Amino acid sequence: xxxxxxxxxxxxxxxxxxxxxxxxxxxxxxxxxxxxxxxxxxxxxxxxxxxxxxxxxxxxxxxxxxxxxxxxxxxxxxxxxxxxxxxxxxxxxxxxxxxxxxxxxxxxxxxxxxxxx
Numbered sequence: 260x261x262x263x264x265x266x267x268x269x270x271x272x273x274x275x276x277x278x279x280x281x282x283x284x285x286x287x288x289x290x291x292x293x294x295x296x297x298x299x300x301x302x303x304x305x306x307x308x309x310x311x312x313x314x315x316x317x318x319x320x321x322x323x324x325x326x327x328x329x330x331x332x333x334x335x336x337x338x339x340x341x342x343x344x345x346x347x348x349x350x351x352x353x354x355x356x357x358x359x360x361x362x363x364x365x366x367x368x369x370x371x372x373x374x375x376x
Contacts, residue, residue, distance in 0.1 A: 270326040271300030281350035291339040291349040
């Protein structure tokens with residue numbers, strides 16, 4: 260199994276921006292921003308959500324929204340607001356789908372998704 264990273268930019272509602280190097284995680288539903296990143300762009304929690312980890316542990320994290328820009332395009336997306344220890348920015352499949360992208364498992368690149376109307 261390979262690992263894929265992509266450079267992006269996140270923007271808060273106040274237009275503050277931060278560059279982020281995301282791990283593309285096809286097993287994660289939502290995109291996760293580390294605490295330092297989401298605080299730097301002044302995101303505020305909008306709701307709290309429970310998540311199951313791979314080992315079955317259930318954790319809760321706050322959620323918010325931001326604009327995410329990748330080389331392939333930009334869009335509005337929900338994000339998990341990381342807590343201490345959540346240090347790796349993750350790019351999840353909900354964000355990929357919103358941007359019309361899919362991870363090609365052979366080339367380990369993001370490609371346009373075949374969209375259905």
